[in-house]
Amino acid sequence: MFRFETILDSGQPSQSIAMPLLSQLFLLFLVIIPQVLADAATDASRLGSFYTALDLYRGSATNILVVGIGTPPQDVNLTVSTNVDFIMVAADSCNGCTNGAAEFLTDDSSSLTATQQALSYTTTYPAGSLDTLHLTANFASEILTDARQDVNNERTITLISSVQDNFGAATGSSDIALPSGTSGFWGLGVYQVNKGYSIIPSVLAVTGEGAPSSATNYTVGFDIANYSSVDGSQAGTIHWGGAPTGSYEGNFNWINPNTTVAGSWGIPVNTIRVGHAVVDTSTLYGSLDPGFDAIYLPTTFAETLFAAVPGASRDLNLPCDANISMEITISGYQYNVANAQLIQPRDQAGQTCWGAVVAWQNGSVTETLGEIRLGTPFMSDIYSVLFYSPSEQLVGIAGKPNSVNALNVNSAGGPGHANKALARICEFLVTLQRLPLISPRQ
Structure with a gap:
């Protein structure tokens, strides 16, 4: 993202002959390999110590996480990206923002807390002549339903109202749709201006029950699968909260x-x-x-x-x-x-x-x-x-x-x-x- 704003029995004759050879082989082994540094x-x-496995799937354009937003949950496909700082979803007020994907119906959720705090946000993305997406949105808080069982605490999201490419270009920007089959982003970036707006700092600070967390750090791991061109196939697993042994x-x-x-x-x-x-x-x-x-x-x-x-x-x-x-x-x-x-x-x-x-x-x-x-x-x-x-x-x-x-x-x-x-x-x-x-x- 860019901003404009790891007991032996031995004989002496046999030992005296073999030991120098073993020593030489050992030294040769050390020479030809890099130094071993373990911690x-x-x-x-x-x-x-604990993690939740979140399945990642191949979308028609990007790799996605299926998340239920709101009450009752509305399932949407969100592109998982470290280059985006927020959880962002296209709201029903965003005309033409999605292509083959659902929009979040704000009036159908009883748990949505909307705000008037606006966001004008540009992220790098392979689209248009500038390889950027510019998203206009408003901050809100909402329940997120997925395998993490984080359903008792509202998290910060942003409701997208417009999507543009070539923002700021001399030729002008144009309204475009989000990547085909997606409704927004599950951003794993950290918004340095206010870290609590980003999902990783948010879950570290407050537990899923809404209580202050005693944890001092948080880890998210990635076990990504080999490429497949089949839409809907598993693209890997996100280990939310820790890295399991064997991975x-x-x-x-x-x-x-x-x-x-x-x-x-x-x-x-x-x-x-x-x-x-x-x-x-x-x-x-x-x-x-x-x-x-x-x-x-x-x-x-x-x-x-x-x-x-x-x-x-x-x-x-x-x-x-x-x-x-x-x-x-x-x-x-x-x-x-x-x-x-x-x-x-x-x-x-x-x-x-x-x-x-x-x-x-x-x-x-x-x-x-x-x-x-x-x-x-x-x-x-x-x-x-x-x-x-x-x-x-x-x-x-x-x-x-x-x-x-x-x-x-x-x-x-x-x-x-x-x-x-x-x-x-x-x-x-x-x-x-x-x-x-x-x-x-x-």
Whole structure:
């Protein structure tokens, strides 16, 4: 979001011969692997004790969460995005704001508390020549019904009255509809002007029963599924309140985000490599966004990367049998992107394919800001969390079981946390070196 405003029996001869060899092998092992940095205690303090699983689904344009708003609950599809600061829903007064999705009928809810406090809000989004959406809305409070069972406390939402693209452009803006099949946004950003207006700070401050919370921090985890073109298929799971054991591999790499961009969750992206082409992206910023099924880059960067793929014509036309080796370095740690996630069929026959790396519009706001939006192709091969406390925000990235990042140990230098499994291997080798070896009985 941008604002304008991790007992042995031994023989001496056998031992004297084998020990130097074992020592050399052990030292060689240490040379060829990165340093193992583990801090499970830190992770435990940040990953929560309880969580609720929220199912994420493929919408026709974005990944959505189905939420009941009001009393009785009116089910709406909301795009889940870290780049949006609020829960936003199109009200029935918003003419033409939705396309194949329900609007929230304000008069049909007995629990709505409307206000006259207006909101003029612009968020980055792949729409129009500027890659932005401008939403006019009013703040309100309402009951939200979903798997979290947070039904006894009203939460702040915004009621959208208009949606525009190209807001502020010389050519003028135009009224448009929200992404097809959606009624608004389940925003996971943090509105720094008044954090209580955003859902994560809100649930930390006040429990679902409406009482002040004794918790000092809150965690939201993302287990994103591989890409699917089938509308309504499961796109992954949001772990609301904590990260369950088994969903991640190794320790987390914790990043202090840039709170002025990407919904207050901006992360440093050092480089992106495709094949032998390495692009320095240190002047840009990244955002982990579970709502989108692509990786978005400024045009010149995207074109440089696609030039390294034989037969590719940017993201528009890609050989379906292409073998793309892609690696993204974030805050000094290297993460792979699976080839299967980078190639998406354009037709049922599978004869032509899209590239999952997409360029922002030339001259758009996102290109000027330098945003790298990391959606499904990247997030499906890692496990990530947002950690929030009133005094600290962190983004955590760990390896994911059965993925190309199952062993999250590759560090490009600097502090961090690596993989427990590898740490156990090193510990075993150290222990083995210290023990006398078993020699054959004479």
